[in-house]
Amino acid sequence: xxxxxxxxxxxxxxxxxxxxxxxxxxxxxxxxxxxxxxxxxxxxxxxxxxxxxxxxxxxxxxxxxxxxxxxxxxxxxxxxxxxxxxxxxxxxxxxxxxxxxxxxxxxxxxxxxxxxxxxxxxxxxxxxxxxxxxxxxxxxxxxxxxxxxxxxxxxxxxxxxxxxxxxxxxxxxxxxxxxxxxxxxxxxxxxxxxxxxxxxxxxxxxxxxxxxxxxxxxxxxxxxxxxxxxxxxxxxxxxxxxxxxxxxxxxxxx
Numbered sequence: 001x002x003x004x005x006x007x008x009x010x011x012x013x014x015x016x017x018x019x020x021x022x023x024x025x026x027x028x029x030x031x032x033x034x035x036x037x038x039x040x041x042x043x044x045x046x047x048x049x050x051x052x053x054x055x056x057x058x059x060x061x062x063x064x065x066x067x068x069x070x071x072x073x074x075x076x077x078x079x080x081x082x083x084x085x086x087x088x089x090x091x092x093x094x095x096x097x098x099x100x101x102x103x104x105x106x107x108x109x110x111x112x113x114x115x116x117x118x119x120x121x122x123x124x125x126x127x128x129x130x131x132x133x134x135x136x137x138x139x140x141x142x143x144x145x146x147x148x149x150x151x152x153x154x155x156x157x158x159x160x161x162x163x164x165x166x167x168x169x170x171x172x173x174x175x176x177x178x179x180x181x182x183x184x185x186x187x188x189x190x191x192x193x194x195x196x197x198x199x200x201x202x203x204x205x206x207x208x209x210x211x212x213x214x215x216x217x218x219x220x221x222x223x224x225x226x227x228x229x230x231x232x233x234x235x236x237x238x239x240x241x242x243x244x245x246x247x248x249x250x251x252x253x254x
Contacts, residue, residue, distance in 0.1 A: 016039055018215050047160055092131050122149050139172070184206075
């Protein structure tokens with residue numbers, strides 16, 4: 001269980017997060033939404049152990065995330081930041097193999113188990129055909145799937161994704177969010193994803209957490225979130241709701 005309890009983060013005179021509490025259960029896809037500057041990236045960085053809290057914090061399996069060493073935490077939780085590291089010189093297979101680093105000893109060559117995990121991750125994300133290509137020769141959607149394959153190869157129970165759809169066009173956004181949904185349903189992953197499109201969140205997430213001014217202003221399932229009054233409180237925009245003709249889930253129209 002990943003649990004956040006009264007997490008507060010202050011830097012100089014700014015309060016980035018204020019008394020944030022929630023839980024991430026197993027096999028859940030949780031969407032973090034809210035205005036730019038509402039604290040979403042700060043929260044996900046703190047969950048990944050990359051930011052210290054002023055008060056409160058996060059625990060994983062009843063243990064503070066800061067009690068884990070870097071490798072030990074990386075065996076439990078994979079984190080994909082908004083600004084991805086430069087990987088132009090890596091082939092797809094080499095990049096995905098980096099996900100096995102937390103399971104390897106210093107200077108250890110990849111084992112057969114490592115190769116098997118990498119092959120499986122590439123198969124699930126459907127990037128096997130790109131294995132020997134350089135990552136900078138791929139399209140945006142293909143690269144997004146390769147980075148997800150690296151996280152899958154890491155073989156964790158939790159996946160933290162900071163705006164993985166932001167730079168993608170609509171076709172690739174759907175492709176990647178559908179893949180993430182399958183990973184939750186078929187692989188049992190628990191995923192926290194920052195997403196800007198409320199309708200994508202409503203179609204694919206199990207629960208939606210909204211941040212506003214560093215505080216949680218809403219935490220609920222899709223139906224409780226997709227209410228005109230709730231959406232107005234989150235986005236300060238009046239929205240009308242429709243029913244998706246295929247999924248039956250609500251769709252918001254401004």
